[in-house]
Amino acid sequence: MVNVGALERLKEEGMKSLFPSTTKIMVGMATCGLAAGAHEVWQLLTKEVAKSKTDAVLKKTGCIGLCQHEPLVDIIKPGYPRVTYDKVTPEKVGALLEGAAKGVFKKGIMARIDEEEFLLNGTHRRYSKGTLPSTLRSVVPYRRLPFYKKQMRIALRNCGSIDPENIAEYVAKGGYFSLAQVLREGKPEKVIDRIKASKLRGRGGAGFPTGVKWEVCCSAQGSERYLICNADEGDPGAYMDRSILEGDPHSIVEGMLVAAYAIGATRGYIYVRMEYPLAIERMNLALAQAGKEGLLGKDILGSGFDFEIEVCQGAGAFVCGEETALIQSIEGNWGEPRPRPPFPAVSGLWGKPTVINNVETYANVPVIVAKGARWFNGIGTSKSKGTKVFSLVGKVNNIGLVEVPMGISLKEIVFEIGGGIPQGRKFKAIQTGGPSGGCIPKDKMDLLVDFDQLTKAGSIMGSGGMIVMDDRTCMVDVAKYFLSFLEDESCGKCVPCRVGIRRMREIVEDITSGKGSEEDLDYLQHMAEAIKDGALCGLGKTAPNPVLTTLRYFREEYEAHINDKKCPAGVCKPLITYSIMQKKCTGCGACLKVCPQGAIEGKKKSPHQISVEKCIKCGACFEVCTFDAIIT
Amino acid sequence: MVKLTIDTRTVQVAEATTILEAAEKLGIYIPTLCHHESLKPYGGCRLCVVEITKNGRTDLTTSCTYKVEGGLKVKTDTERIRKVRQLVLELLLAEAPEAQGIKDLAQKMGIKESERLKAREHDLCILCGRCIRACREVVGVTAIDFAERGYVRKVASPFFKSSPDCIACGTCVYICPTGAITMQEVDEGQSAQVPGGNEIAGPARIIDNWKVGLAMKRCKKCGEIIAPEFQLEYLRKKVNLKEDHFDICPICRE
Numbered sequence A: 001m002v003n004v005g006a007l008e009r010l011k012e013e014g015m016k017s018l019f020p021s022t023t024k025i026m027v028g029m030a031t032c033g034l035a036a037g038a039h040e041v042w043q044l045l046t047k048e049v050a051k052s053k054t055d056a057v058l059k060k061t062g063c064i065g066l067c068q069h070e071p072l073v074d075i076i077k078p079g080y081p082r083v084t085y086d087k088v089t090p091e092k093v094g095a096l097l098e099g100a101a102k103g104v105f106k107k108g109i110m111a112r113i114d115e116e117e118f119l120l121n122g123t124h125r126r127y128s129k130g131t132l133p134s135t136l137r138s139v140v141p142y143r144r145l146p147f148y149k150k151q152m153r154i155a156l157r158n159c160g161s162i163d164p165e166n167i168a169e170y171v172a173k174g175g176y177f178s179l180a181q182v183l184r185e186g187k188p189e190k191v192i193d194r195i196k197a198s199k200l201r202g203r204g205g206a207g208f209p210t211g212v213k214w215e216v217c218c219s220a221q222g223s224e225r226y227l228i229c230n231a232d233e234g235d236p237g238a239y240m241d242r243s244i245l246e247g248d249p250h251s252i253v254e255g256m257l258v259a260a261y262a263i264g265a266t267r268g269y270i271y272v273r274m275e276y277p278l279a280i281e282r283m284n285l286a287l288a289q290a291g292k293e294g295l296l297g298k299d300i301l302g303s304g305f306d307f308e309i310e311v312c313q314g315a316g317a318f319v320c321g322e323e324t325a326l327i328q329s330i331e332g333n334w335g336e337p338r339p340r341p342p343f344p345a346v347s348g349l350w351g352k353p354t355v356i357n358n359v360e361t362y363a364n365v366p367v368i369v370a371k372g373a374r375w376f377n378g379i380g381t382s383k384s385k386g387t388k389v390f391s392l393v394g395k396v397n398n399i400g401l402v403e404v405p406m407g408i409s410l411k412e413i414v415f416e417i418g419g420g421i422p423q424g425r426k427f428k429a430i431q432t433g434g435p436s437g438g439c440i441p442k443d444k445m446d447l448l449v450d451f452d453q454l455t456k457a458g459s460i461m462g463s464g465g466m467i468v469m470d471d472r473t474c475m476v477d478v479a480k481y482f483l484s485f486l487e488d489e490s491c492g493k494c495v496p497c498r499v500g501i502r503r504m505r506e507i508v509e510d511i512t513s514g515k516g517s518e519e520d521l522d523y524l525q526h527m528a529e530a531i532k533d534g535a536l537c538g539l540g541k542t543a544p545n546p547v548l549t550t551l552r553y554f555r556e557e558y559e560a561h562i563n564d565k566k567c568p569a570g571v572c573k574p575l576i577t578y579s580i581m582q583k584k585c586t587g588c589g590a591c592l593k594v595c596p597q598g599a600i601e602g603k604k605k606s607p608h609q610i611s612v613e614k615c616i617k618c619g620a621c622f623e624v625c626t627f628d629a630i631i632t
Numbered sequence B: 001m002v003k004l005t006i007d008t009r010t011v012q013v014a015e016a017t018t019i020l021e022a023a024e025k026l027g028i029y030i031p032t033l034c035h036h037e038s039l040k041p042y043g044g045c046r047l048c049v050v051e052i053t054k055n056g057r058t059d060l061t062t063s064c065t066y067k068v069e070g071g072l073k074v075k076t077d078t079e080r081i082r083k084v085r086q087l088v089l090e091l092l093l094a095e096a097p098e099a100q101g102i103k104d105l106a107q108k109m110g111i112k113e114s115e116r117l118k119a120r121e122h123d124l125c126i127l128c129g130r131c132i133r134a135c136r137e138v139v140g141v142t143a144i145d146f147a148e149r150g151y152v153r154k155v156a157s158p159f160f161k162s163s164p165d166c167i168a169c170g171t172c173v174y175i176c177p178t179g180a181i182t183m184q185e186v187d188e189g190q191s192a193q194v195p196g197g198n199e200i201a202g203p204a205r206i207i208d209n210w211k212v213g214l215a216m217k218r219c220k221k222c223g224e225i226i227a228p229e230f231q232l233e234y235l236r237k238k239v240n241l242k243e244d245h246f247d248i249c250p251i252c253r254e
Helices: A005-018 A031-036 A038-052 A090-102 A167-172 A177-185 A188-198 A210-219 A240-247 A249-263 A277-292 A323-330 A359-371 A373-377 A410-417 A451-456 A475-489 A495-512 A518-534 A538-542 A545-553 A555-563 A590-594 A620-624 B019-025 B079-095 B100-108 B130-139 B171-175 B229-238
Strands: A024-028 A057-061 A073-076 A082-085 A109-113 A115-118 A123-126 A226-231 A267-273 A308-314 A354-358 A387-394 A400-405 A427-432 A438-441 A465-470 B002-006 B009-013 B049-054 B057-062 B073-075 B145-147 B154-156 B183-186 B191-193 B199-201 B204-207 B212-218 B225-228
Touching: A005 A167, A024 A031, A024 A038, A031 A038, A031 A240, A031 A277, A038 A057, A038 A090, A073 A090, A167 A249, A167 A277, A177 A188, A177 A249, A177 A359, A188 A210, A188 A249, A188 A359, A188 A373, A210 A249, A210 A354, A226 A249, A226 A323, A226 A359, A240 A249, A240 A277, A240 A359, A240 A387, A249 A267, A249 A277, A249 A354, A249 A359, A267 A277, A267 A323, A277 A308, A308 A323, A323 A354, A354 A359, A359 A373, A387 A410, A400 A410, A410 A427, A427 A475, A438 A545, A475 A495, A475 A545, A475 A555, A495 A518, A495 A538, A495 A555, A495 B079, A518 A538, A518 A545, A518 A555, A518 B079, A545 A555, A590 A620, B002 B019, B009 B019, B019 B049, B019 B073, B049 B079, B057 B079, B079 B100, B130 B171, B183 B191, B199 B204, B199 B212, B212 B229, B225 B229
Parallel strands: A024 A057, A226 A267, A226 A354, A267 A308, A387 A465, B002 B073
Antiparallel strands: A024 A073, A073 A082, A082 A109, A115 A123, A387 A400, A427 A438, A427 A465, B002 B009, B049 B057, B049 B073, B145 B154, B183 B204, B191 B199, B204 B212, B212 B225
16 A cells, blocks of 8 residues: 555645745755855845745755856746846846836846746646747747757756755655655566666766666675665766755655665665765755655555665765775775675675665656656667766856766767857867766767767766866876876775875876976876776776876877977976967057066057066966967 | 686685685785785785686786686786786885885896886885784784875874774784884883883883883793783783783793
């Protein structure tokens, strides 16, 4: 017997909350929004709404992806499309509220949404009734924005559309009905079959088939089984998991519940890095709400199935994202990896069979249950199914969080979704997969993004970080950066990683300061290959990737540093001397103004000069010059 | 029993045997450093890597940690393996150039210092963790552990102060492959400085690395030195012996 009474009640409540009969104002309050100033906007809105005595309701929501445009404020007036104002500051709040009250839509609307998608049951609900007011006709709908046109939001289905602190809105969007469905079916093995048939692969990095992992765990000997959600996201510039934790925590809880039921686990852990305080807060709230509604704890929905989830906080070690180190950390030991086998599915937490999956993997599970394996494996490439969330950052116009079907090209991601490179600069490379990934050059931009293609190119899918680099990025410096990061994060257990990465970093540092030799490149290659083969865990094994890929695709940059003692991108300070090309300089004075040393001289409207003696190579003039007159 | 192939030979061993143990049975030499037969498998130094083929997939793994499986094909000396071992020894030779244990091993394997890696003035410790594991797993004391992480990692007593738990048994000194841990016996009538602490009068034992100096206990009958008093007290309590059990040495007791 499965009692969905509570779900039906929540659904009704949630629909009222999603589509209230009065004006609704939503503020993007994920970390990206907050960092851009959403809190100040929220506070002012709260005050102004109370003062105005209107019946407008104010709601928080998660990240919708357009992080560069935050703070985002959405206004939903009954009968009208949902409209988004971007880059909202406290100064703009007054006009925005006035417009909302009068039913006039002011300038500054970035985009509109005409209907809300209910992915799980395949329906839509229109916001607007009748014809659009003329002021809105020229506003572009989200789905036609280049940023969204090629996206497909499965894991991010609710992010930026629901209030993550309200379980009812999640349920209204079809949430927890997948759980009810599998409980009603009463056949855990059928759940595993379905996940296997969907061909879902783990989104944490290695891409292991999720269903197979569950099956191995299920058939392993053990008196108890555990389930872990790996939310220890730590790649520089990557925040896919954070956005789901903050924007749709219940999707993870539901995914874990389905998985726990499938493998027969009674206890689950969500391991979140402590640097994600908001994610932890929202997740704890979600767990409390789910517990209160009988969706966690004993006898879930009256089915007899018991499951508890606890949030564990990481203490700031990148290596704890590696599954065996993560398990050690939960157990209270040193966060250092241990050799596999045995794999956690056979012997994991407290030595018991344990399934450990990434945040995004779990977020996909309820959708697969609701829409079916065939629907899911109809998306993507032959060996990589479904979608992947990427955080698109670096030298790209549209910085943000994107979810795209597997098999989309890098070109489409960078130039269509990402809108190309800012300030008309040239694209140079894209770094995927975090510090363990690699840099893919311009001529490989037709590459169709999936697990295997990225690996073939020498990089990895990883958890989904994508850093775009332009012609002012030095690839040797990039390799040095990632090596330094990994050197700091190495746990120190095995020799190749602890000492090898350090020594590689020293050699690369020598190269960037003009002390490198031709033989260094061969030795780097030797070290990189041996570390890749010899290190204990995934961190060490993939640590040489940034060096290997930059050596493979950008060897000439290394050679320029070594032979010509030059940094072509103008980044490595010991190898550059700034000077002004007299022909190109217009004498605008911009460089003169920013130079902190007073090293630049020149009369207005006539070419300037830099004093080599006074210059400290800070690069401020280089950054500010719009005529490319400053050379290195 | 499990049947597997190592290099060209087939061997049958009990389940839960490691590849390293199976190879030893065949007399095949695999170099090791962090491994010790009295300790649990660790897999830190990576010297004992071997190439395994299973279900058509070939991979490198540490033979000290990998448990044998039926039909497993193992190679103990290939180009890939030699590359890893060479790098590990090159790195360790540069980190601890004075460590005799490393030098001997490198010589045995025909590996020389890399010209590209500048040798460091480092202590002899190579962070293999044998001392820590022996203290925990064999002695059952856990007087020392790793402190900090990554390249700056160290083996240390708590907060780098005199270890309050160390019983000066010397197991760490004995098990260290590079002689990085030193111990002093202070004779009767002499005295010596405990690192970071006071002088201690003999008879006493000092473990320099853990800043520990313990007075020795003498046999009430023959007057010979038995062991550090604190150590005997620890052992007595651990196995619940009578209060005067260690007053007399084992020889006099017989």
